[in-house]
Amino acid sequence: MFGFGLRRKFEATKREIGFRFANTFAKPNPNLTSIYFKPSDMCEPDRIMLYALIRGLRPARVLEIGARWGGGARIISSALEDSGFGKAVGIDPEPKNFRPTPKELFHRYELMTGYSPGAIPAAVEKLGGKIDLAFIDAMHTHDHVLADFEGVIPFMAEGSHVLLHDTFHVGINQAIEEVLNANPSFVDCGFVTRYPNIMDNAPVAYEGLRLVRTSTPANHATMKSVYDLMGKTASLSPEHKNWDHYWNRVNRSSAG
Numbered sequence: 068m069f070g071f072g073l074r075r076k077f078e079a080t081k082r083e084i085g086f087r088f089a090n091t092f093a094k095p096n097p098n099l100t101s102i103y104f105k106p107s108d109m110c111e112p113d114r115i116m117l118y119a120l121i122r123g124l125r126p127a128r129v130l131e132i133g134a135r136w137g138g139g140a141r142i143i144s145s146a147l148e149d150s151g152f153g154k155a156v157g158i159d160p161e162p163k164n165f166r167p168t169p170k171e172l173f174h175r176y177e178l179m180t181g182y183s184p185g186a187i188p189a190a191v192e193k194l195g196g197k198i199d200l201a202f203i204d205a206m207h208t209h210d211h212v213l214a215d216f217e218g219v220i221p222f223m224a225e226g227s228h229v230l231l232h233d234t235f236h237v238g239i240n241q242a243i244e245e246v247l248n249a250n251p252s253f254v255d256c257g258f259v260t261r262y263p264n265i266m267d268n269a270p271v272a273y274e275g276l277r278l279v280r281t282s283t284p285a286n287h288a289t290m291k292s293v294y295d296l297m298g299k300t301a302s303l304s305p306e307h308k309n310w311d312h313y314w315n316r317v318n319r320s321s322a323g
């Protein structure tokens with residue numbers, strides 16, 4: 068009994084050492100440098116969150132409204148590339164300002180010339196299906212953002228997200244509130260970054276990301292779809308609700 072318990076502790080210690088060693092010497096992801104590319108009209112926390120949301124939510128189809136210099140396009144494309152799949156289309160009326168090349172965007176991003184919301188249907192056609200995540204960062208007025216937000220709604224997939232930039236602007240905040248009031252099934256995830264740019268020469272603030280989910284998805288269905296995407300299976304049965312590697316080990320040690 069003593070030898071068996073000692074062997075288990077030895078194996079646990081070996082796994083812990085291996086985990087720490089792997090994390091200590093792990094190579095940094097070069098695609099994360101897209102967060103720091105200039106020029107960009109987003110502050111650093113907003114750029115970090117944009118990458119994290121695209122990478123974490125794993126959208127297959129992304130629409131960016133307002134591409135300008137291409138800073139957001141770099142981040143979106145890098146996150147899609149790191150996810151291993153996905154496509155993005157950007158809408159902007161002045162493509163001459165756009166800096167990155169298709170190769171720098173991993174051939175995952177297509178820029179089209181036009182004005183939103185009028186260009187949204189054509190952008191969705193290029194995406195090849197409904198939008199999983201829409202990123203709105205074009206004209207920063209109440210009326211423009213309201214038109215863009217209302218313009219993407221008919222093309223959003225079930226359980227999709229709308230991410231908006233410069234939401235510390237009073238007019239943009241009001242536009243979001245109006246859309247939420249008109250669509251009670253939408254879920255306001257709130258401000259996901261909180262670093263407003265308050266300037267001395269302007270009466271309004273800029274920066275800040277706010278996230279809205281367009282419906283409440285069935286979570287078991289979401290879990291299963293991600294398992295399927297990975298080509299693997301995991302239990303959704305209540306009988307495994309207290310299953311955990313560490314707890315199982317601790318529980319066995321206490322019992323033995």
